[in-house]
Amino acid sequence: MTDPRVAIVGATGAVGGEELRILEERCFPLEELHLFASAQSEGVQVSFRGRNLTVHEAKPDGFAGMDIVFFAAGGGTSKALAPEAVKRGAIVVDKSAAWRMDPSVPLVIPEINPDDLDAHQGIISSPNCSTIVLLMALAPLHHANPIRRVIVDTYQSASGAGGKGIVELIQQTRDALEAKEPQHTTFPHPLAFNVVPHVEDFADDGYTTEEIKMLNETRKILHLPDLPLSATCVRVPVPISHSEAVHMEMTYPMTPQEAREVLSKAPGVTVQDDVAHKHYPLARDAAGKDDIFVGRIRPDMAMDNGLALWTVGDNLRKGAALNAVQIAEELVRRKALLQQRG
Amino acid sequence: MTDPRVAIVGATGAVGGEELRILEERCFPLEELHLFASAQSEGVQVSFRGRNLTVHEAKPDGFAGMDIVFFAAGGGTSKALAPEAVKRGAIVVDKSAAWRMDPSVPLVIPEINPDDLDAHQGIISSPNCSTIVLLMALAPLHHANPIRRVIVDTYQSASGAGGKGIVELIQQTRDALEAKEPQHTTFPHPLAFNVVPHVEDFADDGYTTEEIKMLNETRKILHLPDLPLSATCVRVPVPISHSEAVHMEMTYPMTPQEAREVLSKAPGVTVQDDVAHKHYPLARDAAGKDDIFVGRIRPDMAMDNGLALWTVGDNLRKGAALNAVQIAEELVRRKALLQQRG
Numbered sequence: 122m123t124d125p126r127v128a129i130v131g132a133t134g135a136v137g138g139e140e141l142r143i144l145e146e147r148c149f150p151l152e153e154l155h156l157f158a159s160a161q162s163e164g165v166q167v168s169f170r171g172r173n174l175t176v177h178e179a180k181p182d183g184f185a186g187m188d189i190v191f192f193a194a195g196g197g198t199s200k201a202l203a204p205e206a207v208k209r210g211a212i213v214v215d216k217s218a219a220w221r222m223d224p225s226v227p228l229v230i231p232e233i234n235p236d237d238l239d240a241h242q243g244i245i246s247s248p249n250c251s252t253i254v255l256l257m258a259l260a261p262l263h264h265a266n267p268i269r270r271v272i273v274d275t276y277q278s279a280s281g282a283g284g285k286g287i288v289e290l291i292q293q294t295r296d297a298l299e300a301k302e303p304q305h306t307t308f309p310h311p312l313a314f315n316v317v318p319h320v321e322d323f324a325d326d327g328y329t330t331e332e333i334k335m336l337n338e339t340r341k342i343l344h345l346p347d348l349p350l351s352a353t354c355v356r357v358p359v360p361i362s363h364s365e366a367v368h369m370e371m372t373y374p375m376t377p378q379e380a381r382e383v384l385s386k387a388p389g390v391t392v393q394d395d396v397a398h399k400h401y402p403l404a405r406d407a408a409g410k411d412d413i414f415v416g417r418i419r420p421d422m423a424m425d426n427g428l429a430l431w432t433v434g435d436n437l438r439k440g441a442a443l444n445a446v447q448i449a450e451e452l453v454r455r456k457a458l459l460q461q462r463g
Numbered sequence: 464m465t466d467p468r469v470a471i472v473g474a475t476g477a478v479g480g481e482e483l484r485i486l487e488e489r490c491f492p493l494e495e496l497h498l499f500a501s502a503q504s505e506g507v508q509v510s511f512r513g514r515n516l517t518v519h520e521a522k523p524d525g526f527a528g529m530d531i532v533f534f535a536a537g538g539g540t541s542k543a544l545a546p547e548a549v550k551r552g553a554i555v556v557d558k559s560a561a562w563r564m565d566p567s568v569p570l571v572i573p574e575i576n577p578d579d580l581d582a583h584q585g586i587i588s589s590p591n592c593s594t595i596v597l598l599m600a601l602a603p604l605h606h607a608n609p610i611r612r613v614i615v616d617t618y619q620s621a622s623g624a625g626g627k628g629i630v631e632l633i634q635q636t637r638d639a640l641e642a643k644e645p646q647h648t649t650f651p652h653p654l655a656f657n658v659v660p661h662v663e664d665f666a667d668d669g670y671t672t673e674e675i676k677m678l679n680e681t682r683k684i685l686h687l688p689d690l691p692l693s694a695t696c697v698r699v700p701v702p703i704s705h706s707e708a709v710h711m712e713m714t715y716p717m718t719p720q721e722a723r724e725v726l727s728k729a730p731g732v733t734v735q736d737d738v739a740h741k742h743y744p745l746a747r748d749a750a751g752k753d754d755i756f757v758g759r760i761r762p763d764m765a766m767d768n769g770l771a772l773w774t775v776g777d778n779l780r781k782g783a784a785l786n787a788v789q790i791a792e793e794l795v796r797r798k799a800l801l802q803q804r805g
Binding site: 294315327351352402418422429 | 616
């Protein structure tokens with residue numbers, strides 16, 4: 122079996138750049154790697170495994186001969202170009218929201234629902250960053266003790282809006298420290314020294330699309346189409362890492378210690394829960410790490426069989442790029458298994 | 464009737480300074496004003512209504528002849544000195560946690576439970592800042608439609624730890640922008656560009672004292688000793704204003720529009736809820752304002768008869784100093800009424 126030929130669409134963005142670093146770090150097996158982005162990045166040089174690769178404008182014909190195409194651009198690009206890649210024989214791993222709720226598209230966190238990959242028809246979606254940070258903590262507990270209700274409030278970083286989000290936060294912060302009026306274009310209001318309860322766009326019922334994603338994606342990934350889940354998604358002045366306060370009702374009683382034991386065995390999860398030593402997950406510490414960190418596990422005072430916890434993860438890595446690469450690794454592994462069997 | 468003789472203990476701190484400004488702004492009727500603080504502030508000059516007042520060390524004999532003494536210092540000072548002021552005939556309005564849960568001490572938000580003042584035995588407590596920001600939104604809704612369950616996650620500002628909290632946040636931010644390792648003494652971890660799920664100290668069951676205060680104080684103020692309430696209290700890198708994501712179960716169905724109508728009539732509350740125009744409460748805008756701001760009112764997806772909302776308030780003003788001054792105003796008004804009747 123030869124190694125796959127891989128392309129990244131959106132290679133010059135925050136998530137695309139992280140995908141490149143992760144492919145490098147994890148020695149992802151590659152026959153070829155092609156980098157695509159919008160027309161304005163045509164000709165940009167990017168280093169990968171000691172070689173310089175040239176970024177080209179993403180066009181349908183560029184996908185010819187590719188086995189796996191990572192889409193790390195916006196939903197519009199995925200909507201337009203992912204079917205073109207599939208038409209040319211590639212499997213698409215898409216980090217945008219474009220295809221996630223399509224019933225024919227698996228929405229996968231490899232540690233949680235890898236078997237959903239088998240039903241793919243060319244496109245596989247990677248969930249929203251805030252959903253991944255939630256579910257890496259929730260799913261192992263759910264498998265031990267079915268969850269019946271979830272309330273989650275998020276503390277999401279500027280990089281959830283891409284690299285330009287970090288740049289805007291830093292510039293606003295410098296301006297605020299010099300008593301200049303902070304400017305904003307990426308965020309709906311100044312984010313420096315502020316908290317903004319508005320991530321993405323407003324939809325029906327006063328919810329944002331980000332909040333609706335957390336509901337719908339959680340239901341799809343856990344195969345719980347009626348799970349009651351309520352989210353408030355909030356942007357905070359942090360460059361990288363999403364933090365989330367989670368309150369859940371379980372089917373049976375579960376002690377915090379039992380939950381810690383379940384989570385400490387969950388792949389991709391690190392339990393940081395020693396409050397006597399001020400040890401709990403922090404956005405600052407999670408940035409750049411692969412795992413999702415869970416702590417502050419305690420009985421929930423307002424729920425029957427309730428548990429409350431705090432979960433934090435790097436939204437660019439496990440929240441986006443790493444999960445997409447892990448989906449591709451799982452595809453390669455499954456293909457290899459099928460070939461061994463066949 | 465003569466105007467009251469008033470003292471402030473902790474006059475040089477963040478809340479004490481705010482109390483001075485509020486007494487000035489609101490033309491609080493005063494016969495005398497005496498300022499007290501710790502020994503190290505002895506002799507400091509503070510301007511009030513165009514005059515310079517001298518700060519003296521807080522000692523029991525200083526309270527002789529006072530009618531109202533505001534305690535705006537720590538719990539230790541209140542525990543030690545509030546009974547001394549009462550012994551000398553004063554009514555104490557205490558912003559610390561020292562007396563709040565004492566059954567003989569009214570815990571009062573004047574817009575919500577002013578009648579509890581009548582049972583006072585010398586000491587009246589003002590609630591914790593995060594409780595006030597929550598209850599200004601919750602209580603009017605509860606009076607229209609009894610609440611049965613509350614989940615609240617907070618986004619609390621640096622000034623909740625006093626003026627030194629703001630100083631530390633700003634210094635840490637400057638250091639982080641210069642790639643220096645940020646130092647911390649007031650907060651348990653660096654707060655700049657970070658989110659810290661740890662306000663005050665850890666107590667039993669993995670909860671912090673701040674979270675337990677929100678539970679116990681809410682139950683006491685609303686006279687709901689069994690209300691299920693779960694809180695996660697989180698510090699965010701914001702100088703002033705606490706923000707809170709609230710999820711509540713009501714007894715009967717209530718539309719967001721009905722909730723907006725109730726809240727728009729509630730004294731001390733401003734509804735900011737026009738998401739189509741990106742209009743919702745923001746920490747940055749609430750700082751320096753007297754009102755509590757409520758928005759993002761929507762059905763809660765995880766609760767029966769559920770409502771979710773976002774509430775923001777200046778933790779130094781309504782969250783602390785203003786509420787204490789309003790308690791004193793209410794005392795003066797009630798005393799005047801009694802004298803008229805008598």
